[in-house]
Amino acid sequence: MEADLAYGYGLTSLDIIMLMSGICQDAGVPLTALAEDDIGALKTPADIVAVLGQKAPA
Template sequence: MSRLETIVKANLEKVLRRNQDTAADLDMEVDLAYGYGLTSLDLIMLMSGICQDAGVPLTALAEDDIAALKTPADIVAVLGQKAPA
């Protein structure tokens, strides 16, 4: 599992208010809104935490980047292009 995947799963666990022991069980292809039931506020909290942990300012994400974030795997793909090496 990549560093970004670990960050995404850990932050998704927090937003879902689940036990962190289940992070490995999260499916990276499930839709954040329809599969995990995240609201727009949940998505903001999720992305704020992920960006902070990954060292990527939220302002580095363009409107098109945000629109593309449908699944945890999408977050990893977009942030993989923005995260510092």
């Protein structure tokens, strides 16, 4: 959960956006609910979980 998305998994910024698009769809969170700063701050899988936890419907 702490591996770096760019260095550990080799993801580019576009890859991260595409990943988040799929994850958001599966989680029922619209991608538009994430601010540019939210996506820019995603460095690890744990960051993804934290952001989705904040944005997911109750």
